[in-house]
Amino acid sequence: MAQNRKILYLPPAGLSENILSPQAVAILESLGTVFWNETGRNYTCDELLEMLPGAAAVITSWGSPQITEEHVAAADELQIVGHAAGSVKTRLAPAGHERGIVLLSAADVIAESVAEYTLWAMLSGQRNLLRYERVMKQERGWKSADEHFGHSLYAKKIGIVSASMVGRRVIGLLKPFGCDVMVYDPYLSDEDARLLDVRPVTLEELFAAADIISVHAPITPETRRMITRAHFESIRDGALFVHTARTWVLDQDALTAELQKNRFNAFIDVFEPEPLPADHRLRDLDNVFLSPHVSGHTSESRLRLVEEIARDIQRFFNDQPLRLAVPYEKLSIMA
């Protein structure tokens, strides 16, 4: 029975090296006959179309072709699509959702890493410890007599923009620090706010009051440029701004302009465009730490991407509750 099940695995070998663990291979092969991608590149839309008939499950990742209405029509046996990467908004055509094809997302694995980066950025920004790399190595110095020791994270006012998957994980990592956590999220219920032990606030209150602001809002029509010049101008002197979401949600030029005033510090992992141009003004600012869109990745989290998807596909075929299924009705407010 299992051996008759056709499973399509779309990521090419180069990517699989980092995201496909031996455990994932074993799970997938226990579920049916896996058609691995041996081409060394991503399949074209046409190639996928030819392979879909008879397939019960498809595993996709970054660069895999989207599953369009035409693909859905060809996929006569398809029951489940597992996306071993982040954003699933356009992964499966509405026709697929309507036919009841289950869609899985590994975004929660990535969220874990983004949350970890965010806590690191908060600690780094507060304590200002990165400077010692220069002081102790290049300058071969020591602390100065009037050393400014930087700030603690304990008990700070934190503003989390969106109680998304990442936002909630950040709130969890902050628990031992006894912070006063404010959240802006129009979809957060009072009950959820109580459970998370956070204060719901407006976006304006959040920007004006927080010692540390961290953005975790998804890409939706409502979030387009929702963080404006006025929000950045209202940030407190000496505050810290952390951005690991998407530039979609803010005005990057306004942020850059405000950062050039050197009133507050920022850790920024996402840009428009990417890669960030070599001569971009952000690269010249001492009050800004930049990283090249890596917050969602560690070796371990990448290597778990297919595995977590494979485990959920296994649960699906065993009629067990799923952990990574994306509810169709929530797709519009998700990343």
Added chain:
Amino acid sequence: MAQNRKILYLPPAGLSENILSPQAVAILESLGTVFWNETGRNYTCDELLEMLPGAAAVITSWGSPQITEEHVAAADELQIVGHAAGSVKTRLAPAGHERGIVLLSAADVIAESVAEYTLWAMLSGQRNLLRYERVMKQERGWKSADEHFGHSLYAKKIGIVSASMVGRRVIGLLKPFGCDVMVYDPYLSDEDARLLDVRPVTLEELFAAADIISVHAPITPETRRMITRAHFESIRDGALFVHTARTWVLDQDALTAELQKNRFNAFIDVFEPEPLPADHRLRDLDNVFLSPHVSGHTSESRLRLVEEIARDIQRFFNDQPLRLAVPYEKLSIMA
């Protein structure tokens, strides 16, 4: 009554700027007549000797004279000594303890900051994010096609050397990361290990098995150079070693020699001697992050040092339970 109480405050103005908050001043002045140090420097032993008669409380900090047997004899009314700094081992002569003079230590305030630094060091070392300061600013680059994304902290094997005040706080900050925490501490009871949810191990097991090792052992006769060359040689390739305690507990030359093999990474905040000589070999190693003995300090934690001591002196005079009292019988195994 309160106004008749003589309170000696020993830290000079320069230090007080960072450790004495307005709240602390208000609390102390509510408790009696405070004799502030107006000399601009630390008192000499003789000056302290002259001031002690009639004093009910003394507040000390870094650089204050020790309270010797001679001082104790002169301190006819002394009931409590509050040390607004870390180590209290030699702060008060045994004669003072024997007469029942209460000794307070603000070490727990410092422990909070050391624990925060330690978590930051663990995240920094695992994720290797500091390198992007160079990549994004000096090199004006982006991630490479075969980027190594660094490691996660989640679920790692952590070895904590000593369940000291700092060690316990580090264990607390690690809670959300679901790590497997091993502890070497001959004074840790099975019951305490259960409550902390850690595995007691030998020092040898700890060094050989941990992904991340963090040292928090106090200065005692037994801890002198207890971490040896053999321990460092047993550290796993690719592991992370964090040191924020005192060089007393380890062989710094052996650590340096092992780090020169570039097998594992380290974050080191404490050295012998301090300041670390400008030409010390540690300053040349790319696999080592150095900071100039700052892990115990943030602006906020320094500003709380006298305040927390003042609150406990207030509790003492109000016959309330104390939070910072140092039990004499534990002094020998404390930092």
